[in-house]
Amino acid sequence: MEALSDEMIMQKVAEGNLDLLKVLFDRHHKHVYNFLFKMTGDRMLSEDLTQDVFYKLIKYRSSYNMGSFKSWLFTIARNSLKTHFTRHHKTFEDIEVLAYQSVEDAHDMTENNAHLQNALNRLPPEDRELILLNRYQEIRYDDLAEMMGSSPGAIKTKVCRILKKLKEIYLETI
Amino acid sequence: MENEHVLDLIPEYLDGSLDKETMKDIQRHLEKCPQCQQETKEMEALLKAFKSDVVPVPSERLRSRFEEALEAEKASMGKVVPLPLEKKNRNWASSVLKIAASIALLVASFQMGSVFQQKKINQELAQLKDENLDMKQTAMLSLMENQSASKRIQGVAYIDEFENPDESIIQALANRLLNDENDNVRLTAFEALSKYTSSETVKNVFIEALEKEKNPSIQVAIIQTLVQIQEKKAAEPMKKLLEKEDTQPFIKEQIKAVLPSLT
Ligand SMILES: [Zn+2]
Numbered sequence: 001m002e003a004l005s006d007e008m009i010m011q012k013v014a015e016g017n018l019d020l021l022k023v024l025f026d027r028h029h030k031h032v033y034n035f036l037f038k039m040t041g042d043r044m045l046s047e048d049l050t051q052d053v054f055y056k057l058i059k060y061r062s063s064y065n066m067g068s069f070k071s072w073l074f075t076i077a078r079n080s081l082k083t084h085f086t087r088h089h090k091t092f093e094d095i096e097v098l099a100y101q102s103v104e105d106a107h108d109m110t111e112n113n114a115h116l117q118n119a120l121n122r123l124p125p126e127d128r129e130l131i132l133l134n135r136y137q138e139i140r141y142d143d144l145a146e147m148m149g150s151s152p153g154a155i156k157t158k159v160c161r162i163l164k165k166l167k168e169i170y171l172e173t174i
Numbered sequence: 175m176e177n178e179h180v181l182d183l184i185p186e187y188l189d190g191s192l193d194k195e196t197m198k199d200i201q202r203h204l205e206k207c208p209q210c211q212q213e214t215k216e217m218e219a220l221l222k223a224f225k226s227d228v229v230p231v232p233s234e235r236l237r238s239r240f241e242e243a244l245e246a247e248k249a250s251m252g253k254v255v256p257l258p259l260e261k262k263n264r265n266w267a268s269s270v271l272k273i274a275a276s277i278a279l280l281v282a283s284f285q286m287g288s289v290f291q292q293k294k295i296n297q298e299l300a301q302l303k304d305e306n307l308d309m310k311q312t313a314m315l316s317l318m319e320n321q322s323a324s325k326r327i328q329g330v331a332y333i334d335e336f337e338n339p340d341e342s343i344i345q346a347l348a349n350r351l352l353n354d355e356n357d358n359v360r361l362t363a364f365e366a367l368s369k370y371t372s373s374e375t376v377k378n379v380f381i382e383a384l385e386k387e388k389n390p391s392i393q394v395a396i397i398q399t400l401v402q403i404q405e406k407k408a409a410e411p412m413k414k415l416l417e418k419e420d421t422q423p424f425i426k427e428q429i430k431a432v433l434p435s436l437t
Contacts, residue, residue, distance in 0.1 A: 018248050025240055033232040047232050054240050058247045059335075062328065063313050079309070116223045135224045156186075163185050167220045
């Protein structure tokens with residue numbers, strides 16, 4: 001199974017081989033969790049939302065459209081995050097505050113960890129999200145463009161601009 | 175390029191994701207430009223921090239909950255009666271479904287993209303509050319139109335996702351109950367609709383279905399539900415069924431037993 005791409009596996013899942021979802025879970029659940037944790041700073045919430053993402057993969061398996069699996073997965077993750085905050089009548093500003101506070105409290109982080117997370121938290125959530133997807137999840141510019149409803153060129157420029165801003169914040173605080 | 179600053183290309187330069195020619199150009203520029211050198215050094219420090227960042231690990235609970243959900247889904251799949259139609263049309267049907275679903279997903283991701291770009295996030299969020307539901311609804315409606323009967327059943331079963339299904343969902347389910355050629359689809363549509371018997375539309379659909387339905391198991395189910403909700407308008411179509419020659423004897427018995435309670 002190692003050799004099969006995510007896309008080929010998901011295609012088989014969509015056709016009814018549900019057990020193969022375990023392979024995709026193994027490959028990706030930590031990444032989804034990491035993305036959500038870095039967006040919210042809340043471990044329990046991130047676990048619940050990760051659970052929700054994979055639950056949706058099970059449910060909506062037949063609507064997989066053969067595109068990049070990772071983009072699809074993170075589109076679902078972003079959707080779950082947004083739905084959660086909508087349901088709780090919070091805005092993205094609240095995400096920012098929440099993340100900032102709880103990550104400050106985290107004791108099990110290395111110094112570098114904390115510096116980087118603090119710098120990330122000072123980005124507007126929509127910028128932070130883009131950087132997390134591009135740097136941690138290694139989602140390519142054209143896939144990001146598809147996810148964000150933008151063009152690869154525009155996304156590339158945006159990522160570069162945010163990285164510069166983040167770098168300033170990061171070096172200021174170190 | 176040799177004499178122009180390369181600030182905007184530095185992240186990609188450090189990623190090594192540029193073509194050879196551009197990489198060389200940047201190197202040549204860096205050799206003689208302290209400003210870009212400084213920028214490169216700083217950016218390298220940031221990118222290194224990303225690489226050495228420790229990723230938090232979720233608890234094992236996550237895996238066990240996922241496996242539970244997966245087993246539950248597999249168990250519920252087993253309940254669907256295998257349908258011969260599925261195999262014949264699979265390829266064609268699945269590609270049509272894919273097109274429909276990819277449109278649904280595209281719409282959803284486009285909306286999300288634009289939301290994240292807006293400043294007036296609150297306002298946007300209020301507008302898109304039901305987006306997730308929209309996505310489900312689109313998926314449900316497109317599944318119900320699928321060539322494959324088991325996909326249509328899957329579509330009908332999505333009803334569980336909706337607390338308050340709107341009129342278009344009810345109509346689509348009604349359409350399945352009244353017009354689907356497959357018995358299992360009609361039965362599933364009936365079961366889905368029977369949760370909403372307080373709706374006038376649903377009551378009327380049941381009465382109409384009782385006049386059209388030829389499958390005895392579905393006839394029985396409809397009769398029982400109409401009696402349960404004491405729908406007086408059901409008496410007429412029931413009497414008609416009594417008069418019809420092709421009505422199964424046990425259906426006639428059933429009607430004779432319940433008719434007095436409606437009249
Ligand atoms: Zn320069």
